[in-house]
Amino acid sequence: MSSIVYSTDKNTGNKFAYETYSAKNPTTGKAVTKKKYLGRVDPETGEIIPKGESGKRNRKLSTIAREEASRKDRSEIDALNSTIVDLNVKLSLLEQEVQRKDRFINTILEISHQYEGSSSASEKREV
16 A cells, blocks of 8 residues: 655755555565655645656746756857957957057158148249
C-alpha cells in the first residue's frame, strides 16, 4: 500500500511531495519503506507540480522563453557594447586625423597669405 507524504524544507520553506511504499529487501527478506519523489507542492493551490524528465519540476513555457530571451538580450547587449567601444576608438583616431589636416591646411593658408602679401607689395613698387 502506498501513500503520499509531504515534507517541508527548513531553509526555504518549500513543500515537497513523496510517494511512500513498502518493498521487500531481496537480501534480508525484510520489508523496507521506500520513497519516490513526486514534485513540489504549489503553496497557493496545494497541487503537486510534477518533476520533469531530468528530475527538475516542469516550468511554464513562458518562464523558459523569458529566460532564453533574457540570455539572448544580454549577449546582444554585450556585443553592442564591444562594438561601441571599437567605434569610439575609431572616432578618436579620426578626430586626431582631422585635427592634423586642419593644422596642415591652416599652415598652407598662412604661407599663401604671406606669399600673396609679398608679391602684391613688389607689384606696387614696380608701378
